[in-house]
Amino acid sequence: MTSGAQRHVFLGIALGALGGLAARLWLPTRIAPYVVDYVAAPLGQIFLRLLFMLAVPVVFSALVGGIAELDLKSLGRIGLKTLGFTVLASSVAVGIGLLLVNVVQPGAGQSDLRALAEKLAQGRAPVAATAVSGATMLIQMIPDNPVKAAATGDMLGLIVFALCVGVALGQVKTTGTQRLAEAISGLFDVSMYLLERVLLLAPVGVGALLFVTTATVGVDVLTAIASYVAVVVGAIAIHLFVSFPLMLRVFAGRGALAFFRAVRLPMQTAFATSSSSATLPVALEAADTELHLPKPIAQFVLTAGASMNQNGTALFEGITVLFLAQLFGVELALSEQAVVMVICILGGIGTAGIPGASLPVIAMILGMVHVPPEGLALIFGVDRLLDMCRTTLNVVGDLVIATCVAAGEEDQRPDEPLTQPT
Numbered sequence: 001m002t003s004g005a006q007r008h009v010f011l012g013i014a015l016g017a018l019g020g021l022a023a024r025l026w027l028p029t030r031i032a033p034y035v036v037d038y039v040a041a042p043l044g045q046i047f048l049r050l051l052f053m054l055a056v057p058v059v060f061s062a063l064v065g066g067i068a069e070l071d072l073k074s075l076g077r078i079g080l081k082t083l084g085f086t087v088l089a090s091s092v093a094v095g096i097g098l099l100l101v102n103v104v105q106p107g108a109g110q111s112d113l114r115a116l117a118e119k120l121a122q123g124r125a126p127v128a129a130t131a132v133s134g135a136t137m138l139i140q141m142i143p144d145n146p147v148k149a150a151a152t153g154d155m156l157g158l159i160v161f162a163l164c165v166g167v168a169l170g171q172v173k174t175t176g177t178q179r180l181a182e183a184i185s186g187l188f189d190v191s192m193y194l195l196e197r198v199l200l201l202a203p204v205g206v207g208a209l210l211f212v213t214t215a216t217v218g219v220d221v222l223t224a225i226a227s228y229v230a231v232v233v234g235a236i237a238i239h240l241f242v243s244f245p246l247m248l249r250v251f252a253g254r255g256a257l258a259f260f261r262a263v264r265l266p267m268q269t270a271f272a273t274s275s276s277s278a279t280l281p282v283a284l285e286a287a288d289t290e291l292h293l294p295k296p297i298a299q300f301v302l303t304a305g306a307s308m309n310q311n312g313t314a315l316f317e318g319i320t321v322l323f324l325a326q327l328f329g330v331e332l333a334l335s336e337q338a339v340v341m342v343i344c345i346l347g348g349i350g351t352a353g354i355p356g357a358s359l360p361v362i363a364m365i366l367g368m369v370h371v372p373p374e375g376l377a378l379i380f381g382v383d384r385l386l387d388m389c390r391t392t393l394n395v396v397g398d399l400v401i402a403t404c405v406a407a408g409e410e411d412q413r414p415d416e417p418l419t420q421p422t
Contacts, residue, residue, distance in 0.1 A: 008203040009268050016040075016207030020214030032215060040211040047205020050198045051269075051278035054191050056150045058281045059303050060162050061188035066299030067166025068181055075167070075300075078405055082301050085251070085401040086311075090345045092243050093315040093393070097235040098337060101319045106227035107326030113225065113378070114327050159304055195281040199265075206272030225378055228323050232386050235315055236393050244400045252407040262290035263399050270395035274387040279395050280306045287399060293406045301405050305398035312393030316386060318344040321365050324375035332369060340365060 020040070023032050067075060107113070143149035143157030150158050169177055169184075245256035260267075266283040273279060280302060287298035321340055325332050332340070343365055366373050379386075 009206060009265065012203030012205075012207030013210055013268060013272060016210030017214050019207075020211035023211070023215045036212055036215050040208045040215070044205055044208035044212055047198070047201050048209065048273055048275070048278060050201070050205075051273065051275070051281065054195055054198065054281050055277045056158065057187055057191045058195070058284065059158055059277075059306070060150070061184050061191060062284055062299040063159060063162040063303040064166040064169060064184050065181070065188055066296040066303075067163060068169040068184075069296040078297060078300060078409070081405045082304065082401060085247070085404050086305070087345065089243070089247070089397050089401060090311040090314045091341075093235075093239045093311040093397075094318045094341045094344050096238050096243070097232075097315040097319040098322060098341060100231050100235050100238075101322045101326075102337075104227060104231050105326055106225075106231050107323040107328075110327055114375075162303070191281065192285065195285065199282065202265075202269065206268065209272045225382065228319075228378075229382055229386065231323070232316060232319050233389055235319060236312060236389050239311070239315065240393055240396060244396060247400055247404060251404040254403060254407075259291070259400075259403070262286060263396060266395050266399065267392050270392045271388045274384065274391045276306045276310065276391055276394045276398070279391070283395055283399060287402055291399065291403060293402055294409060297406045297409060298402050301402035302398050305401060310394050311397045312390030314344040315393070316390045317362050317365065320362050320379060321369065321371065324366060324378075325369060325371045327375055327378075328372050330369065330371050336369060340369065343368070 023035055027035065141157065141160055143154060143161055146158065146161040148154075149161065169181055241256075245259075248254045248256055248259055263283075263286050266279055266286050269282045270276065270279040283302050283306075284298065287293045287302060288295060291298075318340060321344075322332065322337070362379075363373050363376060366375070
């Protein structure tokens with residue numbers, strides 16, 4: 001996407017956010033819901049569904065094609081590097097979040113806020129906790145039906161199946177497998193062509209999504225839990241603008257300013273859609289045309305990262321659990337906070353890349369540390385806003401890790417434009 005088109009997307013974001021706020025403040029209460037429900041929401045959902053429509057073919061074709069082009073030795077090395085950088089990024093993210101929430105103490109002494117949480121919880125269906133052990137999570141990663149995994153949005157299962165097909169395709173050299181590889185490559189090319197056309201709707205689509213968010217977010221609730229929101233946004237900003245630039249400099253030798261210029265469109269799309277999966281096609285295009293990463297590495301790291309590198313989600317989960325523990329007066333020792341940290345890292349790896357997918361994981365952790373789950377009712381009013389922020393961090397984290405993994409690989413492109421310090 002050209003810089004002019006990216007400016008149009010940014011303009012759509014600004015107009016959508018301001019328009020939604022204006023509608024909430026000045027439109028009559030009987031008219032505003034109609035504008036949201038029958039104009040802005042349909043436009044935003046059409047754009048979002050178009051992106052989701054391309055997510056499955058892009059994930060499958062990109063991952064199979066990328067893996068098939070790598071030999072097993074390279075695949076093992078790249079996989080280990082990806083896992084190492086993912087654990088590092090998620091650990092730093094959760095560590096920053098827990099440090100800030102312990103220093104600021106946003107939930108301490110908030111008796112009025114506790115009463116508000118109990119009031120909001122009345123009549124609201126509780127969030128179902130994710131009752132998943134480590135063994136169960138490992139088993140569920142392997143799909144019993146890959147078609148069902150694709151149909152139900154089980155991206156982790158689809159990724160595992162694509163990995164298996166890609167490895168086999170790279171090892172079996174016959175006329176049939178060559179034709180299959182060409183067909184999968186063609187599917188990827190067609191999917192990216194469709195993506196380019198869908199992105200022409202991005203200014204309208206992201207503007208409509210932001211309009212809906214700002215027009216419906218609970219301003220009163222936002223004011224009541226401003227300190228909690230500030231801690232989450234502050235931790236995300238620190239990780240985004242301090243941790244990631246350090247990783248880029250140390251592990252890839254790249255400057256942060258040039259990197260962030262290259263990934264503007266994925267950041268904007270992630271912020272508007274709150275979905276790593278929906279943003280994946282845009283991130284793949286940016287990795288190829290803006291960052292100039294080796295295609296097989298970018299396809300492997302980004303498609304896997306869309307479901308397995310949710311460091312923004314892990315950060316959010318850790319802060320939310322400790323905030324609610326403070327709110328209800330539940331003291332968590334350092335050892336218990338360490339357990340929360342580990343579970344958040346694992347939960348971030350296993351959380352689906354779709355809006356609101358982290359709330360069941362938080363409900364599970366709250367039950368483990370004996371914190372009343374009705375406190376989650378406070379989060380519903382601002383979850384969309386915070387989901388937009390943490391999804392942006394997730395997507396940038398995927399691109400940072402892909403850049404770090406690609407550094408030093410033999411097939412690194414020689415025309416890399418971002419190697420010079422900025």
